[in-house]
Amino acid sequence: MVNSAIHKLHFQYCALRGHHYAKKAAVSWHIYSHINQFKLNHTSSKPASNKHPLQTYYGLFPKTLASGPPPTGPFHIDVKALHREFLLLQALAHPDRHANTSKDVAGQESAFINEAFNTLKTPLSRAQYLLSLRDSEIKEEDAKDQSLDSEALCEIMEIREQIDEATPDDFTTLKRLRNENTQSIKECENLIAKAFDDNDLQTAKKQTILLKYWMSISSHFDDLGIPS
Structure with missing residues (x-):
């Protein structure tokens, strides 16, 4: 139900904003199509060390973090670019845009994106997250x-x-x-x-x-x- 609502929103957004914003919306729609799969595979206590990038927070930001997490991608990231992609995602996830979807569900998606951004935006939380992906949490x-x-x-x-x-x-x-x-x-x-x-x-x-x-x-x- 959530995906169908977002799918409808995607086309509405493209029509209203024109080609330039449509391209950005298409990127975000690509991200959204992986959110539910991410949740199914993600566990906060002990994430698997062999996760595909789409099953990590990196997969939510394919434009900014196209190479995925280290060692395939760099540790240092463009935080300004990450923030721009985050804002676009949040705009699409805003509960007011989901007329036919539970606002609680939409709110959960928004909170999930916010959690991913806040984790990746600072080097310390990013490093701690990357260690957790390798079962090397700091105790x-x-x-x-x-x-x-x-x-x-x-x-x-x-x-x-x-x-x-x-x-x-x-x-x-x-x-x-x-x-x-x-x-x-x-x-x-x-x-x-x-x-x-x-x-x-x-x-x-x-x-x-x-x-x-x-x-x-x-x-x-x-x-x-x-x-x-």
Whole structure:
């Protein structure tokens, strides 16, 4: 029932918006035809490691993520392009456009697309998702792994101490620390990208744990009102 309603919407949208928007709508219709199949194959607790790209969040955005997830596709993605494709999908999934379909069903589809976008748009959540696809989810005990980069962990602890010791008026020091943290985040993201490209899940997992630490410090700077 949902697919038939979307199919009807697809042709209405094409007729109203003309050829340029019709091409975009056709892309989204192609994505929508795979949503139900994705749900049948997707389990939040332990996704299969050998999933076809159409059975992952990557399959919902074929224009932006045509190559699929790493290692066939790159880890770094064009977030602006992803956002444009996301907005088009959400426009087609909006409950008000489904006159003959349960608004609850349409709302679920919209929420599902939103979940996929929010997962893929940031490097940390994207890395965590990619690890889950390979049955390599990060567990609490992983953060205590002795094989983690000791130098990076020491640097993280030192930055935390310097932040705690800085006074609210010491803007110059806090700004410098934030700039250093931003650089560490970029370096960590690049190491994660290389690890996934090389299919090195062990390194990808360790660097994702470190990225989580760096992002936590970044959030602390946000709370202090220190601009990035």
